[in-house]
Amino acid sequence: MNLTFLYNTKAELLKTRRTSIAWLTVLAAAFMPAINCVILLNRPDIFGSKLTVVPWTVFLHMCWKNTAAILLPLYVILLNNAIAQIEFRNHGWKQVYALPRRYADIFFSKFLVVVVFLFLFMILSNVFVLASGYIAGWLNPVYLFSTHAVPVGNILWLSGRIGLGVLGVLAIQYWLSIRFSNYIIPLATGIGLLVAGLVLMDWDKIIYFPYVYSIFLFFSDAPDRAGTLMPLVTYAVIAFMIFLAIGFAEVYHRREKG
Amino acid sequence: MYAPIVSIQQLSHHFGAQTVLDNISLTVPAGCIYGLLGPNGAGKTTTLRLLLGLIRRQSGHVHLFGQDISHNRLPLLRQTGSLIEHPSLYLHLTARENLEIYRLAYQCEKKRIGEVLDTVQLVDAGKKKVKRFSLGMRQRLAIAIALLPDPPLLILDEPSNGLDPIGMLEMRNLLLKLHAHHAKTVIVSSHLLPEVEKIATRLAIIHQGKVLFEGSLPELHELNQGHADLESLFMDIIVKHI
Numbered sequence: 001m002n003l004t005f006l007y008n009t010k011a012e013l014l015k016t017r018r019t020s021i022a023w024l025t026v027l028a029a030a031f032m033p034a035i036n037c038v039i040l041l042n043r044p045d046i047f048g049s050k051l052t053v054v055p056w057t058v059f060l061h062m063c064w065k066n067t068a069a070i071l072l073p074l075y076v077i078l079l080n081n082a083i084a085q086i087e088f089r090n091h092g093w094k095q096v097y098a099l100p101r102r103y104a105d106i107f108f109s110k111f112l113v114v115v116v117f118l119f120l121f122m123i124l125s126n127v128f129v130l131a132s133g134y135i136a137g138w139l140n141p142v143y144l145f146s147t148h149a150v151p152v153g154n155i156l157w158l159s160g161r162i163g164l165g166v167l168g169v170l171a172i173q174y175w176l177s178i179r180f181s182n183y184i185i186p187l188a189t190g191i192g193l194l195v196a197g198l199v200l201m202d203w204d205k206i207i208y209f210p211y212v213y214s215i216f217l218f219f220s221d222a223p224d225r226a227g228t229l230m231p232l233v234t235y236a237v238i239a240f241m242i243f244l245a246i247g248f249a250e251v252y253h254r255r256e257k258g
Numbered sequence: 259m260y261a262p263i264v265s266i267q268q269l270s271h272h273f274g275a276q277t278v279l280d281n282i283s284l285t286v287p288a289g290c291i292y293g294l295l296g297p298n299g300a301g302k303t304t305t306l307r308l309l310l311g312l313i314r315r316q317s318g319h320v321h322l323f324g325q326d327i328s329h330n331r332l333p334l335l336r337q338t339g340s341l342i343e344h345p346s347l348y349l350h351l352t353a354r355e356n357l358e359i360y361r362l363a364y365q366c367e368k369k370r371i372g373e374v375l376d377t378v379q380l381v382d383a384g385k386k387k388v389k390r391f392s393l394g395m396r397q398r399l400a401i402a403i404a405l406l407p408d409p410p411l412l413i414l415d416e417p418s419n420g421l422d423p424i425g426m427l428e429m430r431n432l433l434l435k436l437h438a439h440h441a442k443t444v445i446v447s448s449h450l451l452p453e454v455e456k457i458a459t460r461l462a463i464i465h466q467g468k469v470l471f472e473g474s475l476p477e478l479h480e481l482n483q484g485h486a487d488l489e490s491l492f493m494d495i496i497v498k499h500i
Contacts, residue, residue, distance in 0.1 A: 004365065007362040008363055010362055011358075011359045011360075011362040011363055014351075014355060014358060014359050014362075015348055015351070015359060017350075017351060017355065018350045018351065019350060086348065089349075090349055091343070091346045092346045092348065093346075094312055094342050094343070094346060096346075097310075097311075097312055098310045098311075098312060098335060098342065099335060099360070099363045099364070100331075100332045100333070100363070100364070101332075101363055102332065255313065255314045256307075256312065256313050257311075257313075258312050
């Protein structure tokens with residue numbers, strides 16, 4: 001990684017200033033923990049007993065289950081769209097390609113910005129899970145979050161493998177978002193493929209479908225899913241590399257740039 | 259005699275079955291303001307995009323500073339500032355933030371931001387969001403961006419497009435200042451003959467992908483005998499071709 005690439009990544013990051021991307025990241029990360037906090041406060045009769053022994057682990061799974069299934073892939077679809085549209089809306093691509101920048105630099109510096117926001121989303125999601133747990137325990141003493149240690153290892157392991165699971169979607173959506181100026185195309189394709197994955201979860205070939213890897217990796221430590229972790233991580237990484245390579249090759253060989 | 263800074267030889271380009279450029283050759287000497295004149299759809303923007311390597315060349319030769327753009331893209335783009343069609347500005351950012359983005363890409367000194375804002379007379383508007391700029395201010399900011407690396411060559415596609423008479427006058431004065439005081443070679447495309455006539459030291463008339471005239475303004479004036487003004491000559495050249 002050379003200095004030029006870092007300068008250009010800084011420039012790409014600067015382009016996101018005062019856009020809705022930061023708000024999208026914060027709100028998407030806060031969404032499930034906030035809903036689950038409200039659920040806990042409304043139904044202490046049900047959740048009080050469930051969250052007695054290992055409250056943090058149960059609450060962590062409550063929050064990350066829906067995030068892994070829907071919210072995270074949806075966030076990745078919207079994030080890629082928002083970042084690519086900064087260039088399309090401002091007629092920016094042609095000027096970007098008229099700069100003394102290598103095509104790889106242009107492609108990967110913008111992609112790195114997407115990865116930075118994804119990383120921020122993962123961190124914020126966990127921060128909001130903890131905040132929601134403490135708020136629920138503070139407002140209703142039946143929840144014993146403050147008397148139990150935060151399972152840092154569990155948090156990192158769970159969010160880490162879910163993050164790996166979404167990498168394929170990240171690469172596909174990045175490619176589609178910078179490929180089509182009409183934002184409806186990557187948005188509709190992404191949402192369509194996500195819904196198709198959720199509908200077809202029982203299909204025997206679903207293992208080849210990147211849009212479900214994050215939810216499958218969420219469940220990968222369940223007793224009935226033993227042995228699925230490594231194949232899923234492998235397929236997720238392969239999907240990521242293949243679609244990132246396709247995206248870059250398509251940009252590199254495009255006859256008309258910008 | 260100045261050496262050519264841009265040389266285009268036998269350049270042709272097609273979009274599908276449509277011929278956009280038909281075997282054109284142009285030579286831009288260093289130190290001139292070169293007007294690329296033609297009606298809408300004549301092939302001006304395609305020519306400039308080919309010059310900047312934004313479109314892959316199909317046939318012919320394109321040389322900037324004596325080198326082929328397709329083989330020396332990065333060093334040649336470091337010496338070339340450009341404005342192609344609409345200004346590429348991030349409207350949600352301020353003028354200074356826009357310049358900072360391009361400064362990082364060109365890796366030039368921070369003081370250049372103040373200098374180029376001064377050159378295009380936008381110092382007071384540096385902290386204003388670009389979405390609040392008038393079209394004339396946006397065009398001037400786009401030229402400030404092109405000036406950031408202090409390039410010897412500027413390629414400007416229709417910089418006066420959409421401007422009101424005052425904006426056009428400001429743009430004309432800015433281009434003349436860049437040529438006279440900053441020693442820039444400027445290639446400026448336009449469909450407005452009066453605009454090009456007032457600033458260009460050399461010009462080409464392009465129509466339907468063919469170069470119908472290339473030469474200095476005095477050479478064009480020589481052809482002008484029998485015409486009321488340059489505009490009627492321009493129309494005559496175009497109509498004869500049709």
